[in-house]
Amino acid sequence: MTDYNRDLMRLQLPLFLAHKLKEISPQYGKTVLMKMAYLLQEVYEVPLGYRFSLYTYGPYSSEVLADLDRSRYRGWVNVEYIEDEVGFQITLGQNAATLSELKDSFKSYEAEVEEVVENFGRFRAKELELRTTISYVWSKLGGPEEQKGNQVIESVSQLKPHFKKGEIQTALEELMEMGVVSLARK
Amino acid sequence: MFPVNAEDDRRYHHEEYSASIIENVFRDTIEQHQGNWNYDIKASDVADLVSGNTNLSNQSSVRRLLWRPLVTSQLDADRCDYLLRDSLHAGVSYGRYDLDRILATINLGLSESDDPVVAIEEGGWHAAEGLIIARYSMFTQVYFHHTRQALDHHVEQVLKELLINDYDRAEFPLPDVQGLEEYLKWDDWMVLGRIARDEAGEHGENIMNRTLYRSVYETGETPDEAEIQRFEEVSARLEELVAFVGNATRPWYSLGTQDLMIVPNDSQEPKRGRPLSEYSTIVGNMKSVEQRRIFVRPSDRDQARISLERIF
Structure with a gap:
């Protein structure tokens, strides 16, 4: 993939997801975009070229928001702060291309995007933050897989004390069932 | 110009070099320092905070992630520092803002997912606004100035030339113990000395003789789609006259305006805030x-101007 194509794909990602998540996501905003980009790149190996690192709010790359800014200024998406929802909402902008017009940029990765949308599109920002944090922590911890679960729960619980250990365990089991945790890159 | 990390097949990042320098070169300075006797801060703690390589099986290391935004975020210490420092050394006032007010009103807030984030109290939002305006002015007036951009290109080419000359490839040594010693030789004195000794090829001469590449065509600061399209057409029409294209789309030009969270004054408990x-x-x-800008060699400038007159 050329730098130009990757740049275009990154610029179009917020819009592409705005189309895909329109009827599905209860809260498509900056956090959901960030976590979707993480899952696409780190779990489903779509080469977006972002550099994610861990913060208390999960895996994060400032480049994702920089690209969202660029997409917004082209009028491809609107980014509005919704007071009641306590967060930003991303919707289609006045210059938004249609889904079929965008398909060229994503044609090699359509299956991956579909899978991410199907598996994670229904989650709220907070739920996605938990799941991507689990995925990140799992990918970075060494040791035998059978002992890893408890360690992941312990670390995520330290990182996000507002989640009960039971909630973390349920989310981890769900990700294991999907095969997502074992896929995340080290 | 950083090499690829064989472990994950990605290029090393400058923060990984900083972390390695802290761990390997500054270890004794940090760990033996009198001011650290009560705290017992290890060099590896500092390095982990910089690189983001948290030891996830160590609970205190995980909790320390709360402070990572002070090292790398839109409000990190480096960004707060370099605007003032660069303003002073460049002899301009664009980068000045009220740092004292920022420091007096910095606090913790909660993100939309109830995670703690570094924020500014309501009483300091004008200072935060001043910081963003200062960053915008520095980007447009200093960091993205056409002469600085040309010099950036020449220095990059000089480094490539020198690296190839020394190591047969345009890459710095690895950030491991052996590589680091070699890497640290690449300071300003060494590179400028080699430019002065005519060891840095054509681009070294450009710097020495100040025959820098010239900007002949540029878009506005925030071009729309039509302007970008026009730029691409001009670039294609000038063909081989184009020496390089400079653009400001790299992430460090992002102003990060919406990352700054404002929270209620004097909040004892972190509260959800609103963006600046x-x-x-x-x-x-x-x-x-x-x-975006098109740069040409000084010898091609007249020809480029004639071609541009034909286009318009």
């Missing part, structure tokens, strides 16, 4: 700088 762009009309209407 909701308080400040100026910040809310700012656009990322995406200016």
Whole structure:
């Protein structure tokens, strides 16, 4: 993939997801975009070229928001702060291309995007933050897989004390069932 | 110019070099320092905070992630420092802002997912606005100045030339113990000395003789689609006259206006806040700088101008 194509794909990602998540996501905003980009790149190996690192709010790359800014200024998406929802909402902008017009940029990765949308599109920002944090922590911890679960729960619980250990365990089991945790890159 | 990390097949990042320098070169300075006797801060703790390589099986290391935004975020210490420092050394005032007010009003807030984030109290939002305006001015007036951009290109080419000359490839040594010793030789004195001794090829001569590449065509600071399209056409028409294209779309030009969270004053417990762009009309209407420029060799400037006159 050329730098130009990757740049275009990154610029179009917020819009592409705005189309895909329109009827599905209860809260498509900056956090959901960030976590979707993480899952696409780190779990489903779509080469977006972002550099994610861990913060208390999960895996994060400032480049994702920089690209969202660029997409917004082209009028491809609107980014509005919704007071009641306590967060930003991303919707289609006045210059938004249609889904079929965008398909060229994503044609090699359509299956991956579909899978991410199907598996994670229904989650709220907070739920996605938990799941991507689990995925990140799992990918970075060494040791035998059978002992890893408890360690992941312990670390995520330290990182996000507002989640009960039971909630973390349920989310981890769900990700294991999907095969997502074992896929995340080290 | 950083090499690829064989472990994950990605290029090393400058922060990984910083972390390695802290761990390997500054270890004794940090761990033996009198001021550290009560705290027992290890060099590896500092290095982990910089690189983001948290030891996830160590609970205190995980909890320390709360402070990572002070090292790398839109409000990190480096960004707060370099605007003032660069303003002073460049002899301009664009980068000045009220750092004292920022420090007096910095606090913790909660993100939309109830995670703690570094924020500014309501009483300091004008200082936060001032910081964003200072960053915007420095980007447009200093960091993205056409002469500085040309010099950036020449220095990059000089480094490539020198690296190939020394190591047969345009890459710095690895950030491991052996590589680091070699890497640290690449300071300003060494590179400038080699440019002065005519060891740095054509681009070294460009710097020495100040025959820098010239900007002959540019877009506005925030070009729309039509302007970008026009730029691409001009670039294609000038063909081989184009020495390089400079653009400001790299992430460090992002103003990060919406990352700054404002929280209620004197909040004892972290509270959810609102983004700065909701308080400040100026910040809310700012656009990322995406200016593009076409540079040509000084000897091609007249020819480029004639070609541009034909195009327009």
